[in-house]
Amino acid sequence: MTYCLSLLCREGIVCVSDSRTSAGVDHITVQSKMRVFVEEGQRVFCLMTSGNLSLSQTVVSFIEEDLLRGKAEPDVPHLLNRGTMFETARYVGQKVRQVGELDRAALESNGLSFNVNLLLAGQIAGHPPAAFHIYPQGNSLHTTVSAPFLQIGEFKYGKPILDRGLTYHTPLREAVKLALLSMDATLKSNVSVGPPLDLLVLATDALKVSERVRIEENDGYLRDIQQRWGAGLVRLVAEMPAPQFPAVPFQPGAIVP
């Protein structure tokens, strides 16, 4: 399984992905799910993938083939020559559909679903930063000021902390903490999501990678916030007022359906 998330704030974008892939519990490998594409000063993109690893690799292979072809044939549409983030997301969606034409029928005839989801986050010069979720059908959905985060894969464990803590106006440094805490909740509750983690920060209008870090399981900062967060939650529960419910009387022997 996978967990990837992309937070869009006024100050910039934070992306985090795990790197565990599994085909059954006895076939677990480490595979980065984050790819970064940069033309400094022009455009910067982070592409994250979840679902069937074969399908996401095939989507990325098609994207890379187009980039190679584009060097010889400038009219070929590719990831780095679309005019807007929206057009770039639609381009990625076309690649997903291309893979669908190639592989969907064969997968479905064996009872497997065509499962590939992507997050594309980034900025093109002269346009605002944006993040898109590209679905297996090739259509896409983007973040807004009122819905500033996107998640793919095992998203539920890490959603409550984002629902509570993140807004579009959250400072970028706080957003990095929230992204890592959201990932950490998932690591703790689901063994199919695992380190190392890839963390990327794109400051608004920098048009380059502001931070890119691979965080290993024993990383000092990750360990530190895991320990502080765990202890802090337990302290917070202890500080909650005790429930003061009245006891509800039951008749002896009563069956209350």
Added chain:
Amino acid sequence: MTYCLSLLCREGIVCVSDSRTSAGVDHITVQSKMRVFVEEGQRVFCLMTSGNLSLSQTVVSFIEEDLLRGKAEPDVPHLLNRGTMFETARYVGQKVRQVGELDRAALESNGLSFNVNLLLAGQIAGHPPAAFHIYPQGNSLHTTVSAPFLQIGEFKYGKPILDRGLTYHTPLREAVKLALLSMDATLKSNVSVGPPLDLLVLATDALKVSERVRIEENDGYLRDIQQRWGAGLVRLVAEMPAPQFPAVPFQPGAIVP
């Protein structure tokens, strides 16, 4: 959808269930998912259900029919005459299988799954308290000292707080807070789970209902801990040390796949 949970601690059992049922977003009703059966001093059970409401109602109808029959025919096996919690859970599993024989083929022939899950928690005089998850196949799984909670329905949002905060040795009053906070994380992140909530507390060896409360959306205590918890989490994030990652240098124009 549904979220029900059962926490087994040394001092007793805490059960919480939501009460939203939906067949599409335009057919939402309030339906308690918790039933309590008491023979004070002898046995006390809490039965919670998730999945297809028709199936869970049918399981409960079979259980109630057996209870009625048992009044005239003492040899009929029913919910309140099994010797142990394990046998009681297996009895409920038999009722699930009985519903399977009745309805599974018709559902599956229309592309619907046979989806019904139950939590049975309680105590029989002379035996320790226990909680069981009864699956759609009728088999069951029980809590242990090292795995002291069970969840059915939309369980992922509310799992991280339990993974962090609950052990078998957690005092019962703290367990009540954790159960409500776990439910509250789910309410906040998933609109298909909704109040009012049913809360039940069974103190070990009391063999009666210690607390049973219906908590409405505007309940003062629920509102209070929601507000304190939300504010506390935001404060906790702010207290985390800021990430101090080194910036990773990128070559201008580099494409980093």
